[in-house]
Amino acid sequence: MDLLRSLPLGLYLEQPQTWLHKIDPRVKFAWLMSFLTSYTFATNEWRLLLVAVLIIVTLVARIPQRVWKQQMVWLLMLSFFVFIITAASPDGLGIDYQPRLPTNEQVFTQPSTTNTTQPISKAIINNQKYSYTLFQAGPVKVTRRSLDLAVRLSTILFTVIYSTNLYLLTTAPEEITSGIESLMQPLRRLKLPVTEITLTLTLSLRFIPLVLEEVQNLIRSVMTRAINWKKLGLKGAVKLWMIVAERLLENLLLRAEQMANAMMVRGFTSPNGHRVVWHDLRLQARDWLAIAALTLFWGVRVVSGNRF
Incomplete structure (x- = not known):
């Protein structure tokens, strides 16, 4: 067993040099913080999109398969098991669930005497039956809340671990410290x-x-x-x-x-x-392109990724 190869946590990939290696560490750090913070108050669709983006970036960057295959597979399996266990677990709401529609549905099918209420009655008739419980087989019960919690837990587990590892994999420790030191320069005024x-x-x-x-x-x-x-x-x-x-x-x-x-x-x-001085931090054309993509990323997040 070789932990340095089977579990490459926090290790830097020196060769081959991909386009992710060449991006400024400050820009990559901003992307990392965006992945970790945009998850807050986001919809489940946005959380699943973050997982898909991380996988696509890994494939497009042409990182050797030997580096990420085993780690990504194990992490996806762990996230999947967390999803299954959380979805089948009780949702924590100790209440009795009542159907949205009353037992006697003939009230909604009776013709209305006024024209103003006719569209409302048609909309009620055409509505599908709402059910809080999505699946139930014996003791196994999946509700809307448990499914939502399952998606949230499984995606945050993959996003936090894999995004951090991808950053460490494509950024040398000296580049990380140089970039963070450059970003922390305003704190010198506070004598930190x-x-x-x-x-x-x-x-x-x-x-x-x-x-x-x-x-x-x-x-x-x-x-x-x-x-x-x-x-x-x-x-x-x-x-x-x-x-x-x-x-x-x-x-x-x-x-x-x-x-x-x-x-x-x-x-x-x-x-x-x-x-x-390990690295001369200067923004190149590819860095400005990454910053523009980050701006678009947050624009989509603000417009369509809010949960509330």
């Missing part, structure tokens, strides 16, 4: 440590592969010892995994200490005194 915050973010992004590597090594060490889990029992298994978790924490603290010592040996005193 912008450079220190971006440095911490850079170290955190660089630390993700180290965490996966340590977890992978510990799992392999447990598997190579051919432990008989049946003889251990529940108490023994919990005790063993607690020892593994303790060892993992010790290894991560050791890695962090090694990283700090390496910075001190190189004479690092403060982020402002040892700044390294």
Whole structure:
């Protein structure tokens, strides 16, 4: 099992360089925030559209299939199971549902004496019967509210995880920190440590592969010892995994200490005194095209994507 390949969370794809890699990190960050915020108070159609857009962008960008196939399939399966479980679960409304139309429908079919009420009676007759319960088979009951909650939960699960991963996949950690630092420049007037915050973010992004590597090594060490889990029992298994978790924490603290010592040996005193300009952030023609598409994105969201 190789976690760095089967679970590429937070890893940057260096090759091949797609058109998503070449877009300015600030523009991509704006797109990411748009995906995460436009979901609020949106219709279910808009939420499903966000999922479709993410899948289409992945295919159009020509990202290697080995990178996204397994991850997208597992995430879609997880979202599907969340959808099924939520739709079949109780909706939380402890009330008795009554039909919209009365039991005696002959009142609506009687001819009216005045011309003003005739269109109203025809509209009532032509209306389809409303039902709050969409499907019911034994204990399984799907209502309009449970279906709405299922769509909301499953789509937000896919959108949040996959949009963030796609951003990290096509943007180098140095580009992310440079872009965020550029966007946070106005906060310097409030005497906020912008450079220190971006440095911490850079170290955190660089630390993700180290965490996966340590977890992978510990799992392999447990598997190579051919432990008989049946003889251990529940108490023994919990005790063993607690020892593994303790060892993992010790290894991560050791890695962090090694990283700090390496910075001190190189004479690092403060982020402002040892700044390294990784990228020259300039908006190109493709960036302005992405900004125009983002403007159109929010225009469609405001016009037709509001839930209320």
